[in-house]
Amino acid sequence: MKQPPSSVRSLPAQEALYQRQSPAVAERFARIHAREVVLELRQLGKTFSTASGDTEALRGIDFMVHRREFVCVIGPSGCGKSTLIRILAGLEKASSGQVLLDGAPVTGPGHDRGMVFQGYSLFPWLTVKGNVMFGPQVAGSSRTMAEGHAREWLELVGLTKFADAYPHQLSGGMRQRVAIARALANQPRILLMDEPFGALDTQTRARMQKHLLDIWRNIDITVLFITHDLEEAVYLADRILVLKAHPGEVQEIIEVPVPRPRSAAQMTGPEFQATKARIEELIHPPRADSAEQESDALPMIRLTDVADNVE
Ligand code: ADP
Secondary structure, eight states: OOOOOTTSOOOOSSOOGGGOOOHHHHHHHHHHHHSOEEEEEEEEEEEEEETTEEEEEEEEEEEEEETTOEEEEEOSTTSSHHHHHHHHHTSSOOSEEEEEETTEEOOSOOTTEEEEESSOOOOTTSOHHHHHHHHHHHTTOOHHHHHHHHHHHHHHTTOGGGTTOOGGGSOHHHHHHHHHHHHHHTOOSEEEEESTTTTSOHHHHHHHHHHHHHHHHHSOOEEEEEOSOHHHHHHHOSEEEEEETTTBEEEEEEEOOOOSSOOGGGGGSHHHHHHHHHHHHHHSOOOSOHHHHHHHSOOOOOOOOOOSOOO
């Protein structure tokens, strides 16, 4: 079995259920790891200095993402997920360490990274097609070429019929599909997704997750996806990078043992549940100190004079 990096906390001596891989899954991971490294984080650290003192948002993150791998990043609030994705996007500078994309240091924003955020970042004054054509045209593609490619990307995300619609005419899920098509139209090496489905209702979210896996399967794209939803991470990812907070450090890297292709039916299966339980345990460890738990209970005041109890 592969050894975890030294920064990862020691694993139980006995192999747990979430670490057991069927031969097909183990073979898949062997194939993924044999592929080239697209993104590498080397001892990445970030400290914010403010008037009220320093905050170490990220410390010593070492991680590699292989070509066509789907990686989810998860962790408690404040573990540095947003800081990490902003550094990867080139919107924030690291304080220490390096980010390498195809072996070259990332020094700023670039077309080699496609971004999809939670908030709809489409241009409201452009049609769906216009939004998808925008990046390639800025990068020098002719209108005809950009239009031809935009049609292909819109077909991939199932929005051909809406090419001439404006963003305000679309549902939330459709807008995120345009955002994905727009990010892919720049032909990035990696898609950086920051809780892209966080604002969608449960059903739309489930549809979008399935749709994203269909897109990912059909093209040569590597995905780094930030989420705080455990089920979303297990459903989507090959590997899950679990971060801990204060400072944001790698807590564990989990190889998801659930076979592909994934389906909603697998969510009740033993591998899925075991993996989910492991992440839950890492993110919300059971408290040893019950006195501390008690002190978290909110004081309740009684706002009724009615004497009988409702429960
Ligand atoms: P997450 O996205 O996982 O909730 P963040 O990356 O937003 O975490 O934040 C990680 C830590 O860095 C937090 O303690 C947060 O308060 C701090 N932080 C983030 N951005 C800034 C900033 N611009 N200035 C100062 N502190 C920041």
